[in-house]
Amino acid sequence: MTHTRSHSDGFGLLRLPTRIHFGNGAASAIAPLARELGRRVFVCCDPFLAETPQFERTCEELRDSGAVLQVWTEVEPELPVDSVQRAADAASVWGPELIIGFGGGSALDLAKLVALLRSHGGRLSDYYGENAVPGPITPVIAVPTTAGTGSEVTPVAVVSDPGRDLKVGISSPHLIPRFAVVDPTLTHGAPAAVTAHAGVDAFVHAIESYTAAVRAPEWTDQLPVFVGQNRLAGLLAEEAITVIAANLVRAVTDPDDDAARTEMAYGSLLAGMAFGSAGTHLSHAIQYPIGALTKTPHGLGTGLLLPHVLRGCRPDIDPALRRIGTLLGVSETGSDRALGAIRRIEQIVADIGIPASLAELGVRAEDLPDISARAAGISRLAGNVAAARPIERIPGIVTAAWRGDHI
Ligand SMILES: NC(=O)c1ccc[n+]([C@@H]2O[C@H](COP(=O)([O-])OP(=O)(O)OC[C@H]3O[C@@H](n4cnc5c(N)ncnc54)[C@H](O)[C@@H]3O)[C@@H](O)[C@H]2O)c1
Ligand SMILES: [Fe+2]
The missing domain is CATH 3.40.50.1970 (Rossmann fold)
Structure with missing residues (x-):
């Protein structure tokens, strides 16, 4: 049970x-x-x-x-x-x-x-x-x-x-x-676009594993591959979020900043360790149909979607967002700290040159229902967020990402 x-x-x-x-x-x-x-x-x-x-x-x-x-x-x-x-x-x-x-x-x-x-x-x-x-x-x-x-x-x-x-x-x-x-x-030699798209995807891995569904697996022979958020993955995700937030923009904008690239290698390793057990969720589910439609890189899509996913899942993930706010040095207190965290994430994504909206990727308004339906169909990802009725949230998230709404 x-x-x-x-x-x-x-x-x-x-x-x-x-x-x-x-x-x-x-x-x-x-x-x-x-x-x-x-x-x-x-x-x-x-x-x-x-x-x-x-x-x-x-x-x-x-x-x-x-x-x-x-x-x-x-x-x-x-x-x-x-x-x-x-x-x-x-x-x-x-x-x-x-x-x-x-x-x-x-x-x-x-x-x-x-x-x-x-x-x-x-x-x-x-x-x-x-x-x-x-x-x-x-x-x-x-x-x-x-x-x-x-x-x-x-x-x-x-x-x-x-x-x-x-x-x-x-x-x-x-x-x-x-x-x-x-x-x-x-x-150290990776081009800026690869550094940006791969790096922001690691950021998404860390944040999604930290806000993944909260479940208790049965301790049977065969656990699901992705079991949702948990203490061990959470510890790694916290360090990954902190390190990536502090270094991603520098690694992308200054190709000679070897220290920032070293930190990104560390952060993405930790993010992989975290999501390898917790799994990822809605940014990944929604990116799959968008990647197929627009042929844009995986990290570009997950990075663009992440702030909208986090906003769409508030207030259910408010405590995790507040903790992320603390890790990111957000000054607001209480529930404003959660909003501050989303704004800070949105800023990082913008600073590395990720487009502001799905419309900029060539997605048309009439594509949105199909994108939402296909994302909802990837239940392993769509259901792995710590928010009630995640499927119902997808159309709102997709529309906000298409318009490029600010948080
Ligand atoms: N298995 C997983 O857990 C997992 C998670 C996320 C994504 N993926 C998959 O990983 C793939 C994307 O991987 P990626 O983002 O690392 O890109 P990639 O491996 O496709 O490489 C992208 C480009 O970067 C170049 N490149 C790689 N390292 C370089 C370096 N040090 N210097 C200069 N150029 C370099 C490559 O030649 C290539 O042209 C996708 O197929 C995606 O589905 C797997
Ligand atoms: Fe990813």
């Missing part, structure tokens, strides 16, 4: 890689970690990163430690399913003992899915949805070069399937990489 509780009464859940190495220079840990898992390595590397000295150094260190590598650089944006299948076919010929993902979220998700298909065979569509992966997969070492998706620690990978309108997720604790190596210096 599920009953309502506040996360202060002791419920917590985290599922994580068995080791997380974070820090400037941490990429040197890849070779020794790989040696623990085997010699034959299949590396999924972003095509841009594959040409960089950092990646060459990593390959050299792997070879020096006795590894034999096959490097796969056909990482296509949005991960079309057939591109994943091709990579998995190549991997099955190679017969790796471990798989390394080196790049942005696309390369990391590819590594996770290649490991899945190598271990369990079949087609990706056999595993769509939650908890459809039958058991452990070939171990993955995830090395992110963007600060945003948190894929290096999360139980999910996202693909596009030409047979479906919306991108589709595969979620299972078995997809969590065995080791995560987060070296912020690898993110």
